[in-house]
Amino acid sequence: MTSTLGFAILAVLARGDRTGYDIAAAMRRPVGYFWTAGHSQIHGELQKLRTACLVEFETAHGPGPQDKKVYRLTAAGEAALREWVTAPPRERVERDELVLKTYASWLADPETVRRLFADQLALHEARLADYEQAEASYDGPPPFGDPRFGNYATLRCGLGYERHRAEWCRWVLSQLGDGG
Amino acid sequence: MTSTLGFAILAVLARGDRTGYDIAAAMRRPVGYFWTAGHSQIHGELQKLRTACLVEFETAHGPGPQDKKVYRLTAAGEAALREWVTAPPRERVERDELVLKTYASWLADPETVRRLFADQLALHEARLADYEQAEASYDGPPPFGDPRFGNYATLRCGLGYERHRAEWCRWVLSQLGDGG
DNA sequence: CCCTACTATGTCTAAAGTGACATAGTCGCA
DNA sequence: TGCGACTATGTCACTTTAGACATAGTAGGG
Known part of the structure; x- marks a missing residue:
């Protein structure tokens, strides 16, 4: 059920714990060279991933109206990512x-x-x-x-x-x- | 206002008059190697292009419940296409x-x-x-x-x-x- | 004569992606 | 001390794309 964007996020998180903001930054560069997403999309996807128990977070004091949320992969999340990696990719057309x-x-x-x-x-x-x-x-x-x-x-x-x-x-x- | 898909359709039509079905076929191959669309998307886009007076059609007897519509570029459509061709393309990220x-x-x-x-x-x-x-x-x-x-x-x-x-x-x- | 493939147009829903708007603390510079 | 850049999360509206469903004539093979 998880979308490709979800796996892109999991792949970033596999390298270390991040906030949604950090993930958005990673999506600009270097991941951005082959997959991108705005922060609005990422926050939404993170909520879905949490519902699916593929990620979890701890809150910490941060700037802005809300506390910041530091996300990390769960064991299930890492397993899902590992399985997805070797599954054949969807044929995706060049849009150039x-x-x-x-x-x-x-x-x-x-x-x-x-x-x-x-x-x-x-x-x-x-x-x-x-x-x-x-x-x-x-x-x-x-x-x-x-x-x-x-x-x-x-x-x-x-x-x-x-x-x-x-x-x-x-x-x-x-x-x-x-x-x- | 016209979307990139709209220009893709205009580019196909610039090579000769086509029905929506024919355009959809062209979108599979050879245009499909760098832009694709299903027929449902194409029919909708053709209606928009017609509203914008960039294409027009003549009906002819065809199979199916409706008459078939053979579309062709208008002068405005060709002008719009010509102008678009040399406008700098939107930075579009690889999604791979x-x-x-x-x-x-x-x-x-x-x-x-x-x-x-x-x-x-x-x-x-x-x-x-x-x-x-x-x-x-x-x-x-x-x-x-x-x-x-x-x-x-x-x-x-x-x-x-x-x-x-x-x-x-x-x-x-x-x-x-x-x-x- | 039936079945399949091809021609042909369209609607509808859901998912994915874009970009604006909203909020607010911290840090460094002038 | 004020201003702008950066950190940080989120909503909302809109567009684009994907894919299923619906309908129906014609042509050709078995």
Whole structure:
């Protein structure tokens, strides 16, 4: 019954106890590179996870009108996460607005398309530089079994993705150059 | 106001007049590789597009309880599509369940993870073979300005994506081999 | 002649995700 | 001392997406 977002939260919590706010921050970076959620969604999901006894929390004095709640995985939560990890993932389609634009790009002025792709290329190159710096902070891949293996493997996926994307942008730009 | 799905429909319609059913079929393949929608969503969106005067239709006798409706772009629809094409795309995050699973994979048994990735690798290789066959049917890239440029460019993006994905799967498998 | 698959349009519900609004304490800077 | 940024939880309304249900003609194979 637990949604994918629920498991994303469990995966963050498996690395250490967190407040909902902390989880939302993790969902921006680094988990955000492959799954995101706003804090409103996270608070709601945490309540569902608690009802299902997959997480529990302790209150502590915090800022704001309410006490803060520090969540942690229960044994059932860890078991559920462990089981989900190796279950086959749902086929989820790419939803990519840039590719969709490209699909219709023959209608547009080549010079404007060039600007669009130049911007996108710059964006991917910036991200790539960011990821490469992150990779340099590792001393080679951590062993499987180490939580850091997960971080490194996802980073590596992001690295490959940004490289592929940048190369594709360059290819589109080269096609514009030949034709216009 | 028009949603991305609306523009996806306009982009399909820009290639020729279609019924809602035909658009739904196009949304499965080839547009489906980067945007999808069920027919229920498409019929609703077509009604919105019609209210906005971006599409119009002619009825024709067809099977089923209602007449079939053959939609086509209006001049306003084509203009809207043209303008949208070069507008900067919304930052849309990757939502990738497999990467999320990898993020939590250190909890799981290596042998089961190996099976998961072997399956995923096979899937990507199959898609890659499919795309390569499609690419072979082209006689090099069509010129920009030809509607087929859009088809070819998106195919090329899919090709790069599947290659990156397959390579990442192989890398994860190699890490399991060393450690377990 | 029957059965299945395909064409074709639509409604309805539920889940998932987005973004604004609300509240309020602490910490550092100017 | 005032102001803005950060910590922290939550609600509400809206849009988007997924999937089931409903209906019905035509074409082709066995």
